[in-house]
Amino acid sequence: MNLLLFTAADRLGEQRIRVTDYRLRHLRQVLGSQAGDELRVGEVGGLTGSGCVEIIDDEQAILTLNLDQPPPPKLPLCLVLALPRPKMLRRVLRTVAELGVGELHLIHSYRVEKSYWQTPALHADSVQRYLLEGLEQCRDTVLPRVECHRRFKPFVEDLLPGLIEGGQALLAHPGDYPPCPRQQREQTLLAIGPEGGFIPYEVEKLVAAGCAPVSLGARILRVENALTALLGRLF
Numbered sequence: 001m002n003l004l005l006f007t008a009a010d011r012l013g014e015q016r017i018r019v020t021d022y023r024l025r026h027l028r029q030v031l032g033s034q035a036g037d038e039l040r041v042g043e044v045g046g047l048t049g050s051g052c053v054e055i056i057d058d059e060q061a062i063l064t065l066n067l068d069q070p071p072p073p074k075l076p077l078c079l080v081l082a083l084p085r086p087k088m089l090r091r092v093l094r095t096v097a098e099l100g101v102g103e104l105h106l107i108h109s110y111r112v113e114k115s116y117w118q119t120p121a122l123h124a125d126s127v128q129r130y131l132l133e134g135l136e137q138c139r140d141t142v143l144p145r146v147e148c149h150r151r152f153k154p155f156v157e158d159l160l161p162g163l164i165e166g167g168q169a170l171l172a173h174p175g176d177y178p179p180c181p182r183q184q185r186e187q188t189l190l191a192i193g194p195e196g197g198f199i200p201y202e203v204e205k206l207v208a209a210g211c212a213p214v215s216l217g218a219r220i221l222r223v224e225n226a227l228t229a230l231l232g233r234l235f
Contacts, residue, residue: 001026003139004041004051004063005132015065017041017051024061027053033061041065042141044132071141074102075235076184078163080191082109082198083148084223086119090130091224093121096144097134099231105163107149109202111194117150152202160209164189171211172230173197180214184234192230195223 001023010017019027027033035053041063042048048071051063083106084092096104108117120126131143149155160169167187172180174197191211197220198206207213216229 001030001136002040003048003136003141004039005044005136005141006041007044012062016054016062017065018060018062020060024056027056027061039063040139041067042071042135042139043067044135044141044143046141047071048139048141072100072139074142074144075100075231076167076187077101077231077235078103078105078167078187078189079227080105080107080160080163080189081223081227082107082192082194083112083116084194086116086121088222088224089116089119089121092227093127093130093146094134094137095224095227097131097140098138099228100138100140101144101231102142103145105147105149105155105159107155108152109194110152110199111196117148122148153205156202156205156209160189160206160211164210169209169211170234171198171203171206171213172216172226173203173213174218174220175213175215177213177215180216180230180233182233188234190230190234192223192226196220 004023006017010019012018033053033056035056037053039051041051047067048069049067051065053061053063055062079101127146135141167189169189171191173193191206
């Protein structure tokens with residue numbers, strides 16, 4: 001935890017907060033915090049800064065705040081991702097938050113098992129928890145927007161063109177396609193399929209909607225590795 005995140009529910013007033021949950025355990029057991037220590041803190045959706053520990057014991061930690069810095073900027077990116085396996089989804093959500101993705105659309109695909117949509121990892125409280133873990137790692141306070149789309153065709157035909165409007169759209173897909181571009185500054189939509197890629201019908205629909213296929217080379221990567229490699233290359 002590189003940033004102690006808090007919400008309005010933790011406030012004791014304008015300049016003080018009280019934490020009692022896993023954050024208290026982290027302060028005591030991992031950081032070994034004591035009264036007088038200063039920590040990096042941030043309000044979810046707001047500013048970051050420093051917090052000075054006033055009181056810390058088995059029941060609570062009370063900190064005084066000095067919030068004076070904005071969070072790091074988000075990438076100019078809208079990410080469209082075929083829903084990964086539940087175990088991988090948890091890691092992907094953390095990575096999305098860590099790398100500064102501002103908007104994530106999880107979509108269905110032929111190679112996505114329908115059972116994936118039933119995972120508890122997709123419950124709103126679980127998604128928020130994984131995203132917060134990513135924000136704590138990278139010292140950000142702004143949660144990415146996450147939307148789920150269980151039907152591929154309506155998403156591609158009805159929603160995708162609006163998401164692409166005003167920027168470029170890329171489809172990361174295995175095959176003989178141009179290499180993924182580097183150091184992009186314009187608003188970008190990036191679509192990533194399941195391991196092995198989208199099926200030909202899905203590729204055709206995505207291209208028809210305005211996505212240009214690009215490649216990372218001959219190797220087939222796990223989704224989480226492809227995501228990190230693509231964002232590192234693009235931005």
